[in-house]
Amino acid sequence: MLTTKKTNSKKTRQIKETFFLYLFLSSVVIGILALAVLLIDVLIDGLPYLNWDFLTKYASRKPLNSGILAPLAGTVWVVLLTAIFTVPVGIATAIYLEEFAKKGRFIRLIELNISNLAGVPSVIYGLLGLAVFVQFLFDGSRNLISGALTLTLLILPIVIIASQEAIKAVPSSFKDAGYAMGATRWQVVKKVVLPQAIPGMMSGIILALSRAIGEAAPILMISSLVWVTFVPTTPNSKFTVLPLQIYTWVSQPQEDFRSIAAAGIIVLLVILLIMNSIAVKIRNKYQQRSEQ
Amino acid sequence: MNKEIQKIAAQNKKRQHLEEKIVANILKLTAIISVTTTLGIIIVLFSQSLIFFENISPWEFLTGTKWTPLFRPAHFGVLPLIGGTFLVAFIAAVVALTLGIGAAIFLSEYAPERLRKILKPILEVLAGIPTVVYGYFALTFITPILKVVFGQDNVIIFNALSAGLVMGLMIMPMVSTLSEDAMVAVPKSLRDGAYALGATKFEVSTKIVFPAALSGIVASFVLALSRAIGETMIVKIAAGSTPNLTLNPLESIQAMTGYIVAVSQGETPHGSVEYGTIFAVGLLLFVLTFIMNIIGRVIISKFRQVYE
Secondary structure (H helix, E strand, C coil): CHHHHHHHHHHHHHHHHHHHHHHHHHHHHHHHHHHHHHHHHHHHHHHHHCCHHHHHCCCCCCHHHCCCHHHHHHHHHHHHHHHHHHHHHHHHHHHHHHHHCCCCHHHHHHHHHHHHHCCCCHHHHHHHHHHHHHHHHCCCCCCHHHHHHHHHHHHHHHHHHHHHHHHHCCCHHHHHHHHHCCCCHHHHHHHHHHHHHHHHHHHHHHHHHHHHHHCCHHHHHHHCCCCCCCCCCCCCCCCCCHHHHHHHHHCCCCHHHHHHHHHHHHHHHHHHHHHHHHHHHHHHHHHHHHHC | CHHHHHHHHHHHHHHHHHHHHHHHHHHHHHHHHHHHHHHHHHHHHHHHHHHHHHHCCHHHHHHCCCECCCCCCCCECCHHHHHHHHHHHHHHHHHHHHHHHHHHHHHHHHCCHHHHHHHHHHHHHHHHCCHHHHHHHHHHHHHHHHHHHHCCCCCCCCCHHHHHHHHHHHHHHHHHHHHHHHHHCCCHHHHHHHHHCCCCHHHHHHHHHHHHCHHHHHHHHHHHHHHHHHCCHHHHHHHCCCCCCCCCCCCCCCCHHHHHHHHHHCCCCCCCHHHHHHHHHHHHHHHHHHHHHHHHHHHHHHHHHHHC
């Protein structure tokens, strides 16, 4: 009597075990399947519209005449400007926090502040950029610099945190060797820490910039342009970027504009894919070296 | 000769010290930029929403149930925007939590290391896809499916459910990564104790690991919710722009973020009460996400201490 009950319960436990294994597995599978469906959906909608004309034409009221030259150029401008602003400030802050500052309340405050900034919604950065850069600094001009500065503030926390990680990964024995030779802190940073940490920083910075490329909300607030038919020539130009153009097309009621949007999404995703693989490649190379 | 060398060495040292000092101060200055950003956000949100709160009392703002700032008669009750925001965020959090915890348990307890190393990066791609793409997916793929499932007439083309489901997908990797971290932090000895008593993997996962990692899982939920509340483009594209105090996810709503973007894009004159509304709503959004992020972080730092 007792033994049958025991085997029964063992059986139900085994069934339960298998059932839940598949249940947990299914959460992973659903996530991956959804990703696949999303990508296939975009490809089916967008690929027929993707051709050389699409890349070299301006946006038009007629969907089939539309192209993404203006937002493509705008995105390149914005990324370059954002990189110019972000890289020195991000790296310098990371160096200061890791190598120069004495651990104490001030540093804890700054680090807490940085991790908080990483959690601030991007629209809030849009409001900040609108009030400080567009209205105050440039007197109402919705230009490229305002957009790039806003994105700089947005991705700065990510860049700082990634650079700090890269600096932390430099073995302290390397630094100690430098100090033992009588080098100053700045000399150790310049000659020992930075050469070792730069690949790690680069991959973090590229990932942060790819986040900036995908951001639509703050740029929508700063640029607010819907149909742009020119390529920006100076940092003072008005502009649009890829995600913003995609948003504009998605919001049109006509079916054709949605397909054009899908073609734009493919371009955006390809750019992000390239940037991410570069970042991963740099990271892998760097990890291999430090393991040797 | 010796003296000469000593002199040069002393000069060198002096120069190095000066350089060191200058560099340290420049670096310190850049570090302060991050603090100024936070201050800047707070100052901008308060000063720019001042014109709004001079005309409308905070009480009216927070408790009013009608939001029609751009029409006559204008009503400035923010509850419909808060309701819309939380409706979408709640759906997203439920999706992200169900999928995320399941995935976390599978990755931390069941999957062999090699499989884990393949699956995890693929899942994390979900977090890297731009939000406009999710908006597009919600509007052109999920909404038509919802129309088939719930009936053409019952589902409005811009609806909270579609936006919420897709947003859940977006924040799922965040939940699974944070929960998995919490599960990995549970000491192996606890698991081994249960296995020694003859427990199955499922029993160990749900009765030992899950409760021990619960605080981390709760934290991941709070942080994911905060992320969902701040998300803009998905709700702007797929959830509509009708301030609507409703619990029906098939209706059109407007979220706080959606409202801010919609107005800042338009021709609302700078310095008007209408312009002030976006900063008032922004202030509310900032405070909400700030509080949730702090709660999430406090919970995380607490659960780390337990096992260290």
